[in-house]
Amino acid sequence: MKQKAIVILGMHRSGTSAFAGVLSMLGINFGSNLMPPAFDNEKGYFENIDIYNVNETILSSLGSSWDSLFALPSQWWLNTNLNIYKDEIRDILRQEFESSEIFGVKDPRLSWLFPLWREILDSLNIEYHIIIPVRNPLEVAMSLAKRNNFSLEKGTLLWTSYNLEAEQQTRKYPRLILSYNKLLECPKDVVKFIADKLKINYPWDSLTAMSDIDNFLEPTLRHHDFNFAIEEKRLLNYIFKLYKSLLDLSGFHDIALPSTHAIDDLAAEFINMRNYFYTFELQDEMKNTLKMKKQLEQIQQKIHSMENSFSWKITAPLRSVKTYFNRISKYHL
Structure with missing residues (x-):
């Protein structure tokens, strides 16, 4: 039987840890060497430390970091200097998950690094399914402001960059774009929807696990909650359009082509904006x-x-x- 992987990517503070935590309670193996809980994520990250470290190293080798507002170099994943990291990732996957029929990998950085990871998973003949949580950009920006002292402007720009990359890089592959709020409001429905759509059987019984899942998804996970109709006025029209397009792709329905076309237009606009404002001098600094x-x-x-x-x-x-x-x-x- 072909080994399966559930790959969770998406913007930081958007619910990637919540989705990984729920799947972990259903028996999905995220590895033995997990990042411990912290003050900003008391429920846990469900993020493999070895995978986190190698992803951080890759970004650093490319002159970037998780909170950079600059794009990675064109076709960066073809750089032969990255081969050593590809081998390291293969070793990690073999050591951690060789005996697992289905396992999970979660790291928001995969939104940018998915082309390299896709190549690695293909080389290992692993069937992968992608989950992209989507959350209100202002909620994300407020969370980053509290944790990292970022401005709301930087937070929303990062949200835009991560979500554009995540959506466009995964479009050709089996994926689900899911609302973080939907998970908090109707976890039982979301759990069933993931299993049905990805055609997977959870290692542990979902009905038995629901009590633990409900306790795990307590209201404190929603650190910032906004009224969408009111907060729409505070969002740049551009970011609001992207958020709305992602919500159109999320939920319990198939991908709508008009939304992906709208995202392509927004991506082109974002690239032009970034090229204009983020000069080479600023990038060198x-x-x-x-x-x-x-x-x-x-x-x-x-x-x-x-x-x-x-x-x-x-x-x-x-x-x-x-x-x-x-x-x-x-x-x-």
Whole structure:
């Protein structure tokens, strides 16, 4: 039997963790080395740390990061320098999921990196199905403002970039675009819909798991909730059109071609806008900033390692004595 993978991608803070958590409660294996819960995601990320790390490294090697407003280079996935990362991903998938008939991979970065991952899954003869959660861009932007101190403008631009890439890169492949709000409101219906549409059998009984799923999807998962009719006025017309088009593609119906055509037009407009406003000079400055940020992180890691080393700890008394005598000499000489 051909191995199956459910690939969850989409914008950060859009419900990717919620969908992965629900599927995990239905027996879908997301791996053993999962990112632990944190203050901004107390229910858990359901994100494999090894996959997260390699995706971060790939973006960094391309001069980018998860919150970059710049596009990746054209046909970046054909870069032979990435072959080492492709091999690393294959090794991770074999080690984590070789014995699983069906497994899950979740990382918002896959919205940008899907072409490379698609190639890897094809090479391993894995049948993949894609889930793209969609959430109100203002809810996402407010969540990013709280967690990362981003402006609402940056948050909505990131939402636009991720969703355009996710929709266009997955259009030819088996996928579901699903409303995050729908999952919170009608989890039982969404669980059944996913199984029916993707033609999968959950490893664990869905009826038995529903009580745990209901508790997992408590109202606190909706960190910011907006009235769509009111908040429409606060959205740029462009972003509102994209959100509406994605909602047209989501839900319990097949893809509507007019919506994909509208998204193509919006994507072309977005590319023109980005090329106009994000100059090469600004892009170079961003790359230099990322480089310095990386160097700072490496220095901080070295300091942390040094301070926790055995030699640093056993010489601590000597440093204290030296500091004491330095103070004495300062006042008595």
